[in-house]
Amino acid sequence: MSVIRRGDVRRTETPNAVMTTLASPTLGGAAHSIWRVDMPPGQVGPLHVFDAEQVWSVLDGGATVQVDGEAVTLASGDTIVLAAQLPRQVFADPRAGLSAIVAAPGTARASMADGTDRGVPGWIA
Secondary structure, X not given: OOOOOHHHOEEEEOOOOEEEEEEEOOEEOOOEEEEEEEEOOOOEOOOEEEXXXXXXXXXXXXXXXXXXXXXXXXXXXXXXXXXXXXXXXXXXXXXXXXXXXXXXXXXXXXXXXOOOEEEOOOOOO
């Protein structure tokens, strides 16, 4: 059993969001990672692909998520399951921003839309 205390979580800031790792292979030894995403109002994440399924559950605010060319709007309480290998982009609500909890395998690798491998992001590892 592993317990990750509030003071032990890991924060990773990117130009688009703050990811707070709650559990991962390097934080508690979990096989699956779970992290919180906080995006300011109107912020847009990069177009990218993951090689593993992700599950996003919106806590506050909302987002439009574009997956393989199809857009879906999410509000607080909504959950989306993103299949592996599909291009996706997250657009935070222009007024409320986005806070979400995300889960994925601790080995999930990201790549950019052009195929550039970005490896396992720090908030997942």
